[in-house]
Every structure is written in C-alpha cells, then in structure tokens.
Amino acid sequence: SQQGEEDPQALSIQEGENATMNCSYKTSINNLQWYRQNSGRGLVHLILIRSNEREKHSGRLRVTLDTSKKSSSLLITASRAADTASYFCATDTNAGKSTFGDGTTLTVKP
Amino acid sequence: NAGVTQTPKFQVLKTGQSMTLQCAQDMNHEYMSWYRQDPGMGLRLIHYSVGAGITDQGEVPNGYNVSRSTTEDFPLRLLSAAPSQTSVYFCASSYASGIAYEQYFGPGTRLTVT
Numbered sequence: 001s002q003q004g005e006e007d008p009q010a011l012s013i014q015e016g017e018n019a020t021m022n023c024s025y026k027t028s029i030n031n032l033q034w035y036r037q038n039s040g041r042g043l044v045h046l047i048l049i050r051s052n053e054r055e056k057h058s059g060r061l062r063v064t065l066d067t068s069k070k071s072s073s074l075l076i077t078a079s080r081a082a083d084t085a086s087y088f089c090a091t092d093t094n095a096g097k098s099t100f101g102d103g104t105t106l107t108v109k110p
Numbered sequence: 111n112a113g114v115t116q117t118p119k120f121q122v123l124k125t126g127q128s129m130t131l132q133c134a135q136d137m138n139h140e141y142m143s144w145y146r147q148d149p150g151m152g153l154r155l156i157h158y159s160v161g162a163g164i165t166d167q168g169e170v171p172n173g174y175n176v177s178r179s180t181t182e183d184f185p186l187r188l189l190s191a192a193p194s195q196t197s198v199y200f201c202a203s204s205y206a207s208g209i210a211y212e213q214y215f216g217p218g219t220r221l222t223v224t
Contacts, residue, residue, distance in 0.1 A: 042200055042216055043153070043213075092211070097143075097166075098143070100145075100154075102150070103152050
C-alpha cells in the first residue's frame with residue numbers, strides 16, 4: 001500500500017498564483033522528499049526535508065513537515081506555466097527504499 | 111556524466127515472452143532501484159539494491175528478477191511477460207548522505223504486453 005498520499009489529486013491555477021499541495025503518510029519516516037515529473041519524463045528531485053526539520057526553502061519552493069500530524073506541504077510561489085507537471089512526495093524509512101504517493105497534477109494557465 | 115540511462119525506451123512483448131530492461135549509472139552510486147508507474151499513479155518499488163551483490167524485494171516483485179554484479183548496472187528481467195506488466199519502468203540510483211539521499215531517475219522504458 002502507498003505510504004504517502006497527495007492532496008489534491010489535481011490543481012489548476014493562473015500564472016502568478018501560489019500552488020499548495022499536501023502529502024500525508026502513515027508510519028514514522030527518516031525524511032520526506034518531493035519530486036516533479038513532466039509529462040512522459042522521469043522524476044526530478046526538488047527538495048528533501050529531514051524528520052527533525054520543520055521547514056525548508058529552495059528558490060520558489062517551500063516545504064513544511066509536521067511529524068506529529070504525519071503530513072507535509074509543498075508551496076510553489078509565483079507559479080509559471082513551466083511549473084505544469086505532476087508532483088510526488090516520497091517517504092524514506094530505509095536507505096534505498098522510498099515509497100511514493102499517487103501525485104498531484106498541477107496545471108498553470110498562462 | 112550521462113547519469114542514469116535506460117534501454118530500450120519502448121518495447122512491445124507478446125504474453126509469455128521474456129526480456130531484460132537495462133539500467134546503468136555512472137555516478138558511482140551505491141543504491142539502485144526499479145519502479146513501475148501505471149497511468150495516473152505514483153511509482154511502486156519492484157526491487158532495489160544497496161550495493162553490488164545485494165538485492166531485495168520491493169512492494170511488487172512478482173514476475174521480475176534482478177541482479178547486481180557491478181556498481182554501475184542493475185538489469186531487470188521479466189520472466190514471462192503478462193498484460194498486467196504493461197507499464198512505464200523507471201530505474202533510479204542514489205548516494206548515501208547520512209540517513210538522507212535523493213534519487214536520480216532514468217528516462218523510463220515504456221513496455222506494452224499484448
């Protein structure tokens with residue numbers, strides 16, 4: 001069964017708006033990662049947050065982690081059409097073994 | 111660096127045929143994994159390896175075999191293809207950095223079993 005579940009399944013916004021997607025998981029984790037997948041391509045790593053961290057920034061990305069609620073959120077600020085993609089969270093409990101959610105499909109309209 | 115490479119990009123098999131999906135990485139990563147992605151879904155782990163000579167099963171290992179004789183290569187073998195194995199297959203590799211690591215993905219192999 002999937003460890004991580006993203007919400008919403010699909011999100012459509014206008015260019016310039018912020019996009020927020022959430023990830024919930026079931027068991028204790030070492031860290032949580034977010035990946036992006038453009039249509040028909042492989043996944044690209046965006047950001048990693050360790051279990052002892054609460055917030056992390058990378059450019060226009062902001063990730064939060066609440067281990068008490070077993071949830072994480074990914075915020076993309078000032079979105080661009082090029083941000084259109086699917087976004088996945090992956091939870092890591094053992095080295096080399098990640099569990100992915102089903103993803104949020106983001107559409108940014110120009 | 112080429113990163114993670116996968117061959118072939120596309121493959122059509124008939125039910126019962128066998129084949130090997132190739133994966134290679136040139137980053138000297140210890141960890142390598144195989145995932146499958148069905149339409150509209152996330153990735154499910156098939157098999158993974160924490161180093162040459164060491165492999166383990168993931169979430170959906172049935173019907174697949176792997177071996178890891180070198181650090182660079184991690185082939186995935188389909189023993190007797192079934193239509194349920196129609197999917198996109200991704201290979202990934204990662205380094206170890208304490209308890210945290212990021213995975214580098216190949217471009218994928220799109221497999222259709224008729």
